[in-house]
Ligand SMILES: *[C@@H]1O[C@H](CO)[C@@H](O)[C@H](O)[C@H]1NC(C)=O
């Protein structure tokens with residue numbers, strides 16, 4: 001028993017060391033998918049490599065060059081002498097080695113793409129392109145022969161080659177084993193980096209459902225936190241909501257990067273300001289930043305966004321601490337912040353109102369008295385205790401705070417367990433092992449519009465930040481008509497006043513365990529002298545999240 005275990009231990013710790021030295025910070029680079037879908041070509045790739053160098057992207061740090069799906073042959077055959085995948089010589093008549101050489105000559109690192117299924121993802125259905133499952137060793141050797149340093153490893157056709165098996169979104173029991181085989185082979189041939197691209201689908205483990213942040217550590221250097229990005233603000237918002245609980249988990253760090261998917265900056269579907277907000281969010285969430293557009297066609301203003309030195313420095317900060325959502329004013333704005341290695345703080349305020357207006361941030365909300373404040377979009381520096389700026393619809397304020405003077409914030413909260421409230425119209429109590437109350441109230445909203453009323457609440461503030469401990473594991477995926485966006489709304493009213501629609505982002509995958517604690521919501525209308533009530537229902541016939549506890553200012 002001791003012998004084999006020791007051998008396993010030394011092998012996996014060697015792998016872990018390699019993992020941590022690679023992607024000690026997120027990768028920056030270019031990927032073909034959002035530009036070419038699965039049809040990259042030799043000419044297009046050559047032009048892109050040259051444009052990345054000529055337009056200053058390589059110098060700015062974008063040094064990973066990645067061809068996504070579409071590089072492999074469509075004849076369903078492997079290389080008869082090596083057993084590895086073959087190159088599609090219609091798309092790449094000279095093969096991939098000259099392109100790897102060209103990218104490397106420009107100061108970039110070469111990276112590849114394959115799939116942990118029997119076929120690769122492809123717009124043609126069923127896909128005629130083979131995947132790597134069962135041939136990981138041969139494919140890893142082939143990638144190494146191209147001087148590959150990083151592999152994006154996808155999840156199409158995990159169970160078989162039929163059209164219906166293209167993109168399975170169900171929870172799976174085989175994730176660590178199936179992806180782990182390629183990781184081991186890449187380590188064996190000396191390729192240090194791998195992205196596990198399972199679209200944010202859950203692993204069904206013996207202890208219940210787990211998201212990718214929980215099972216990919218030690219068998220990759222990064223994991224996709226969501227389903228694919230598509231064009232438009234709604235897709236960016238879906239992923240951004242899914243990132244909330246991952247960023248707050250404390251599990252992201254060097255060698256374990258949460259990848260929010262390729263950038264849509266430069267593509268159709270979002271305004272310039274939406275693209276800038278998307279970029280700042282990805283940068284501060286410490287996602288990989290993979291440009292995925294025609295870089296030769298980018299406007300000078302968009303180049304400036306992508307090459308923003310201050311945001312790139314925050315993305316590459318050695319602490320690799322993602323910003324976390326401090327407060328959402330639903331349909332109005334989000335406030336995020338995160339610590340940097342030198343004690344500075346990154347701040348992002350995002351307009352959710354979709355109108356041009358003035359956004360403000362009071363540093364006291366972040367427990368800060370005053371600071372030197374650098375506006376990362378304008379480059380100007382001020383100092384003080386607040387910052388305001390006019391932004392366009394879905395625009396953002398991106399700041400770096402330094403010389404920070406902290407203030408002590410001790411607001412005392414008292415918590416009311418949801419299950420002590422009165423339940424109506426189908427609302428029900430269920431056990432919840434992650435809940436402080438050990439149970440939670442669910443079936444709020446929905447067809448019967450289940451409702452929860454908490455009464456006899458005493459508090460000392462009329463308008464206050466109420467804290468909610470809640471569960472929302474309603475994961476949204478991008479395709480097949482799924483419009484879920486990784487938030488659930490609740491309709492909340494205080495003392496019978498007008499109900500407010502409050503957004504509660506995804507908390508994880510496991511309805512029994514994945515509780516977000518202390519979610520901040522500003523509510524008004526409390527009496528500071530008498531008893532108060534809070535009513536929680538669904539909004540627009542949809543289900544609200546489940547609630548563990550509600551905290552009010554004591
Ligand atoms: C098969 O692999 C060999 C060795 O790498 C290579 O020279 C040859 O071009 C490959 N053949 C095809 C059809 O990919």
Ligand SMILES: *[C@@H]1O[C@H](CO)[C@@H](O)[C@H](O)[C@H]1NC(C)=O
Nearest residue numbers: 331485487488489501539542
């Ligand atoms: C939450 O409510 C807002 C405002 O009514 C709406 O735009 C959004 O689509 C809702 N989200 C969901 C998931 O229903």
